[in-house]
Amino acid sequence: MPNNALAKTYSNWENLEKLQAQISKLHLSELFEQDSTRAARFSASAAGLDLDFSKNHLSVDILGELVKLAEQADLKGAITRIFKGEHINNTEDRPALHAALRHIGEPQTPEHKEVQETLERMGKLVAKVHSKEWKGFKGEAITDVVNIGIGGSDLGPRMVTKALTPYHTGHVNLHFIANVDGAEIHDLTQGLNPATTLFIVASKSFSTQETLENAKTARRWILAGGCDEGDLPKHFVAISSKVEKAVEFGIAAENVYPIWDWVGGRYSLWSAIGLPIAFAIGMDNFNALRAGANAMDKHFAEAPLEKNIPALMGLIVFWYTQFFDTTAQAVLPYAYHMQMLPAYLQQLEMESNGKSVTREGDRVDYSTGSIVWGTEGTNGQHSFHQLLHQGTVLMPIDFIATLKAHHPIDHQHRLLFANCVAQSQALLTGRDLETTKAELRASGTSEDEIDRLAEHKVHPGSRPSNTILMEKLSPETLGALIAAYEHKVYTLGVLMNINSFDQWGVELGKLLGNHVNDAIETTDVPGDWDSSTARLVERFCEANK
Numbered sequence: 001m002p003n004n005a006l007a008k009t010y011s012n013w014e015n016l017e018k019l020q021a022q023i024s025k026l027h028l029s030e031l032f033e034q035d036s037t038r039a040a041r042f043s044a045s046a047a048g049l050d051l052d053f054s055k056n057h058l059s060v061d062i063l064g065e066l067v068k069l070a071e072q073a074d075l076k077g078a079i080t081r082i083f084k085g086e087h088i089n090n091t092e093d094r095p096a097l098h099a100a101l102r103h104i105g106e107p108q109t110p111e112h113k114e115v116q117e118t119l120e121r122m123g124k125l126v127a128k129v130h131s132k133e134w135k136g137f138k139g140e141a142i143t144d145v146v147n148i149g150i151g152g153s154d155l156g157p158r159m160v161t162k163a164l165t166p167y168h169t170g171h172v173n174l175h176f177i178a179n180v181d182g183a184e185i186h187d188l189t190q191g192l193n194p195a196t197t198l199f200i201v202a203s204k205s206f207s208t209q210e211t212l213e214n215a216k217t218a219r220r221w222i223l224a225g226g227c228d229e230g231d232l233p234k235h236f237v238a239i240s241s242k243v244e245k246a247v248e249f250g251i252a253a254e255n256v257y258p259i260w261d262w263v264g265g266r267y268s269l270w271s272a273i274g275l276p277i278a279f280a281i282g283m284d285n286f287n288a289l290r291a292g293a294n295a296m297d298k299h300f301a302e303a304p305l306e307k308n309i310p311a312l313m314g315l316i317v318f319w320y321t322q323f324f325d326t327t328a329q330a331v332l333p334y335a336y337h338m339q340m341l342p343a344y345l346q347q348l349e350m351e352s353n354g355k356s357v358t359r360e361g362d363r364v365d366y367s368t369g370s371i372v373w374g375t376e377g378t379n380g381q382h383s384f385h386q387l388l389h390q391g392t393v394l395m396p397i398d399f400i401a402t403l404k405a406h407h408p409i410d411h412q413h414r415l416l417f418a419n420c421v422a423q424s425q426a427l428l429t430g431r432d433l434e435t436t437k438a439e440l441r442a443s444g445t446s447e448d449e450i451d452r453l454a455e456h457k458v459h460p461g462s463r464p465s466n467t468i469l470m471e472k473l474s475p476e477t478l479g480a481l482i483a484a485y486e487h488k489v490y491t492l493g494v495l496m497n498i499n500s501f502d503q504w505g506v507e508l509g510k511l512l513g514n515h516v517n518d519a520i521e522t523t524d525v526p527g528d529w530d531s532s533t534a535r536l537v538e539r540f541c542e543a544n545k
């Protein structure tokens with residue numbers, strides 16, 4: 001019986017519940033035995049990506065019902081609304097126009113024009129630094145660029161800069177500082193020369209504690225290195241939607257690059273927030289990244305839902321969250337350079353969809369955003385894959401693999417790919433008790449040993465996964481992949497009727513952080529605090545007397 005608000009909203013919820021009960025009785029392997037064309041039937045391609053979603057608890061009927069559910073949620077209308085710039089971020093009364101950041105060709109809107117002007121300014125800055133025309137306070141060329149930012153002002157540029165290592169160009173080394181922990185900037189600056197270091201202070205709000213404190217420390221470090229106040233503009237640029245705040249902080253106005261309220265921080269790597277990426281890979285490759293995302297935008301806007309990669313990714317996670325009670329999703333890129341992707345996707349998905357009220361502000365009585373986690377293959381296989389294979393937790397998994405490597409060590413790339421495919425195959429097929437016993441017997445194991453060990457060696461299998469394939473990890477395919485995840489997150493938000501573009505939940509911690517810091521600075525702990533918080537602060541004050 002439907003018992004939550006989603007069940008009441010979607011008229012075919014009961015059909016889906018019945019189908020879930022039926023398919024749960026089948027092992028995933030049986031679905032492949034029943035239909036030799038399953039892989040082709042349950043796959044979709046676009047913008048250089050191929051999504052194989054056949055290893056999921058899905059049937060043609062279930063997919064049809066999920067598409068019907070998406071139609072009831074007016075997903076197609078929601079896609080039109082996001083691209084048109086309607087104020088879909090209703091609590092902040094703003095559009096979420098990140099797709100405008102990767103518009104290609106002549107500007108069609110005022111936003112496109114601002115983006116183009118900013119890209120041109122970014123291009124000039126990158127060219128000046130790459131050509132060594134931009135000099136530090138001693139007249140030497142810049143050798144190191146340090147991005148100071150956190151959350152969306154860090155994770156996207158950091159992830160892409162690492163992912164596109166084979167495309168790095170120019171002589172500049174890129175570094176990233178995010179944490180308020182002074183250890184991070186202290187360690188980094190040990191190995192840098194203030195005379196040849198350029199800092200990017202990236203903060204949409206220009207009021208983020210971590211970023212401002214690190215920027216102040218960086219300024220002190222440059223001045224201590226012998227720079228005059230007047231030469232500071234040679235070492236600092238900023239990116240912000242609050243240009244006046246950046247200038248007030250001491251960044252020269254001509255060194256401030258804008259972003260806009262219509263871009264969410266975690267969706268902003270395509271804007272001037274992507275400056276570190278442009279420094280690392282050059283403007284042509286940065287534009288190729290944008291073009292890849294633009295191709296995915298077009299696919300999301302135009303493809304029918306049953307062949308629409310982001311819509312399918314969202315529908316599949318919705319299916320598991322709502323009908324199988326899953327609470328986590330793993331992302332396993334089999335590409336060393338994509339090692340930051342899970343961390344990036346954590347913010348993208350968990351900050352977007354970790355909500356407890358609907359768009360209208362009503363408390364939800366159903367699950368919303370799930371936990372996103374993972375690491376690059378094959379490292380995870382020797383760590384947490386045990387739980388994926390034999391644990392009691394069910395979760396959807398995205399395997400991501402490339403057909404071709406950038407390096408010449410071909411046999412290792414073949415091994416990497418083989419491991420990726422073998423993991424999803426093992427999760428799918430598993431190994432039952434009879435097979436396990438037969439294998440043990442074949443290897444000469446005694447019957448006593450077989451009795452003792454067989455159950456431990458059984459893999460239940462029937463564990464779902466997607467595999468996303470791309471020819472090569474390039475600016476274009478990475479752009480398409482990130483845009484696919486952005487749109488997947490939006491799809492989930494639409495289906496769950498939540499606003500994926502605000503993040504009010506992070507504010508309380510920031511506020512209390514300031515209160516706790518005041519208590520530490522004044523060594524005065526308010527009497528009405530809970531005893532745990534009070535004791536922890538008192539211990540700190542005592543230790544630092």
Ligand SMILES: O=P(O)(O)OC[C@H]1O[C@](O)(CO)[C@@H](O)[C@@H]1O
Nearest residue numbers: 151152153203204205208265506
């Ligand atoms: O770019 P800013 O304004 O410094 O914000 C950094 C990050 O902090 C958050 O606001 C959360 O605290 C994120 O949404 C954002 O990406």
